[in-house]
Structures are given as structure tokens and as C-alpha cells.
Amino acid sequence: HSESVSAGRAxxxxxxxxxxxxxxxxxxxxxxxxxxxxxxxxxxxxxVVTCNYEARKLGVKKLMSVKxxxxxxxxxxxxxxxxxxxxxxxxxxxxxxxGEFCPLVERLGFDENFVDITEMVExxxxxxxxxxxxxxxxxxxxxxxxxxxxxxxxxxxxxxxxDTTHVRLVIGSQIAEEFRGAIRARLGLTGCAGVxxxxxxxxxxxxxxxxxQQTVLLPESCRDLIRSLAHIQKVPGIGYKTARRLETLGIxxxxxxxxxxxxxxEKELGVSxxxxxxxxxxxxxDSPVTPSGPPQSFSDEDSFKKCxxxxxxxxxxxxxxxNLLARVYKDGRQPHTIRLTIRQFSSTDKWFNRESRQCPxxxxxxxxxxxxxxxxxxxxxxxxxxxxxxxxxxxxxxxxTLVSICFSNLRDLxxxxxxxxxxxxxxxxxxxxxxx
DNA sequence: TGGGGTTAT
DNA sequence: ATAACCC
Numbered sequence: 001h002s003e004s005v006s007a008g009r010a011x012x013x014x015x016x017x018x019x020x021x022x023x024x025x026x027x028x029x030x031x032x033x034x035x036x037x038x039x040x041x042x043x044x045x046x047x048v049v050t051c052n053y054e055a056r057k058l059g060v061k062k063l064m065s066v067k068x069x070x071x072x073x074x075x076x077x078x079x080x081x082x083x084x085x086x087x088x089x090x091x092x093x094x095x096x097x098x099g100e101f102c103p104l105v106e107r108l109g110f111d112e113n114f115v116d117i118t119e120m121v122e123x124x125x126x127x128x129x130x131x132x133x134x135x136x137x138x139x140x141x142x143x144x145x146x147x148x149x150x151x152x153x154x155x156x157x158x159x160x161x162x163d164t165t166h167v168r169l170v171i172g173s174q175i176a177e178e179f180r181g182a183i184r185a186r187l188g189l190t191g192c193a194g195v196x197x198x199x200x201x202x203x204x205x206x207x208x209x210x211x212x213q214q215t216v217l218l219p220e221s222c223r224d225l226i227r228s229l230a231h232i233q234k235v236p237g238i239g240y241k242t243a244r245r246l247e248t249l250g251i252x253x254x255x256x257x258x259x260x261x262x263x264x265x266e267k268e269l270g271v272s273x274x275x276x277x278x279x280x281x282x283x284x285x286d287s288p289v290t291p292s293g294p295p296q297s298f299s300d301e302d303s304f305k306k307c308x309x310x311x312x313x314x315x316x317x318x319x320x321x322x323n324l325l326a327r328v329y330k331d332g333r334q335p336h337t338i339r340l341t342i343r344q345f346s347s348t349d350k351w352f353n354r355e356s357r358q359c360p361x362x363x364x365x366x367x368x369x370x371x372x373x374x375x376x377x378x379x380x381x382x383x384x385x386x387x388x389x390x391x392x393x394x395x396x397x398x399x400x401t402l403v404s405i406c407f408s409n410l411r412d413l414x415x416x417x418x419x420x421x422x423x424x425x426x427x428x429x430x431x432x433x434x435x436x
Numbered sequence: 437t438g439g440g441g442t443t444a445t
Numbered sequence: 446a447t448a449a450c451c452c
Binding site: 043044045046047049063064065081082083084087088107108109110272292295296297299300301302303402404 | 437438439440441442443444445
Binding site for chain 3: 242354
């Protein structure tokens, strides 16, 4: 490392992106092995949100309506996946397992993780050189490989202090294989991995061989990978809104975005977004792998066809709250903010019509979070109903299609509070006496 | 289109 | 509080 720095060139990072195969379906098949081998879909309301590969072979797609899916595939077995508890648990086990190898693990949704393995790679690189080993084998696929790279000879690269990029990425592919092996052996889950020099590229390359395979991207193939994207919205970081605005500017693919005048783009999207996405179009992404740690928020929501009275809203809230409180209690930290989100029916503009109101949780209630008692629930319902009335005039007709409750602004318990689960999980020694 | 999450403004 | 992004 110091050698490359003194040579005036920083060695590249090595990032792994791990992406579990049809995650919810896998969790369901582990829980009920009889489902294995059958086409399986996971249903939320009237949608098949994901399905296993047997179902995909028969034409079922992610986010297909149950109606269409059953038409395509009458043998399709459906399980309800509206309760995410089990998925969430398994998801965190995956992240924690990766955390045993390396501290820099960032979650993306429930089924993806980025790991910055630069330090692990450097350790192995040094060991390799000292042991006089002559070559390293790539694990899995090489993106765009014309078939010539299987074993990379270390010596040729090791002597070149300016650029050990290939060796580092190949070592990265071996580490990625170990990650996948551990996830398979310890949790029974399969998934894909992509290895590259940044998050963007690792994510893009992880999807190139699908399911349960891995791919490493070498720098000379970076341009091909990024150009393989048909539409700009396939670039992670360019979402629906930005893609529409780019289209207005005549930008439809990655090459258009690369070639577009920066100054015009900056005026259209703001300097920050413009510079970031234009760098993405070149495959450049300097964003760090930020360890996710424990969640920043806990939420629970339910969607439905219609909810149009105050009483119904209260019922929905009372349905959601106990579960959510149990999750917060298990976590051990105290939330300081509560939020109510609703979605109002509208035939036009189906996408995006959520609004929310939030407020601080009164301190006397926060104290009670440490205890499981239910006398916290009715005051919280009262607060949530107040938030509701800030959004909706209950004297006028209304039509909700979603209610969501979120606890955020989570803080650790004061250290004087002993006996919580946080105390037993997190404290390494009972160093300080009681504060009380 | 579900039932979640995150960060930036 | 909203808006954008991610799965």
C-alpha cells in the first residue's frame, strides 16, 4: 500500500456486492422444504413480489399481479409474505455473518450487501508475495472474459508496484467465493456476488451471471459493462424522476449522459446530482461502503382498498402498533420520534401521494419504552390520531389506501438503565457502577 | 404495484 | 416534511 502511494498512485479499492437469489422465496423454502422444486411465489396483497426460479422458468415475473401469474402458471404455489419478520431476521443474519469477516458492511434493502474488502485483499497480497506463490486462480466468472484468464501470474504483477489491480481483484473473487460459501454453509442461502473497484460497478457486475454465481470486473472491461445498460434508469442512483428529466433533455442512454455538457446538466438538476450521475455514467463512484449498523428506524405499514372513517383509522393503528412496539423493545434502544404516514386514494397520479406528520415522543413515554407494559400503547394511539387529524379534516370525506407508523431517532438507553437487553448484548464489561 | 428501508434538502 | 433514491 505505502509503495503504491509513494509511487504517486493509490491502489484501487476492492468491493464485493452480494445479492441473495429471490430472497423471500428462499426463506420460505427453508422454512417449508416441501416447497422446494415447486414453482413458488411470495404474495403481498394482489401482487407476487418475488418468486423462485422454477416459477420464473414458467413465466412468472417479479411484481406480477396474482391474476396474471396464475394465468401464466396455474400450478404456482403462493405463500403470503406480508409479514416481514422472518425475512428481516434472516437478512440481518447475513449482514452479521459478513461482519465476522470484515467491519465494512453496508446493507441495501433486505437482500443485498456491499463489503469493502480492500484490507483483506492487501493482507493476502502480502502473504502471497512472501510465500513465493506464483499464481492466483480467479473464482467464478470474469466479465467479458475472452477465455484467456484463469490463472493470473502474480510475479509479473507483483514486480509492477504501480499496478496490482488485477491481482487484487482476483484475490477479491476468492474472498467473494468464501463469503458465498459461508452464507450457504451457515445459513443455507444462495446468492450472486460481483467484485469490482467501486460500489456501482460491483453491483452492476453481480447481476451478470444469475442465479448463484459470481463475476469479477477487470478495469479494461468497465466501459463494456457500463455501456451494456440499455437505459439510464438501470444505473443505480438514477431513479424514476431523474430518468424522466434526463429524457426531456434528450438523454436516453449512458453514452448520451457521458457526452452531455456538464454546465447544462448542472443547471437542470443541481450541481450535486449532476456531477454525481455524470460520474456514474463513466463507471466512477467514490462513495464509501458505509457500515449500516443497527437500523435507523422501525416501521410497519398496511395497505388496503379503503379506509374512510376515524374509527377505522384507529383500528388500523391499533393493529400495527403492538407488533412495532415489540420490535422496538427487542432492539433495546429508545425512539424519540414517531411518524404517521398515509396514502390517499387518487385515480390519477397513482404513484406518490403519501404524506406524513411526525412529532417528538413525550419524555415520560420514552421512559416507558424500556418496559414491556401496554400503558404506552394508548397514549401513542392518541398521539397518532392527533397527527392524523393534522393531515385529514375528519369532517370531510376521505379515502385512505395505506397507513404506516414509524419510530425513528433511536438512541441508546442511558447507561444507568440496567437490565435491558441492550445491556446484556452490548456491554463487554460492567465497568461503571450504577448511575442511580 | 408491497412492505419495507436510506440520505439530502 | 418532503423528495429522491434503493430493494
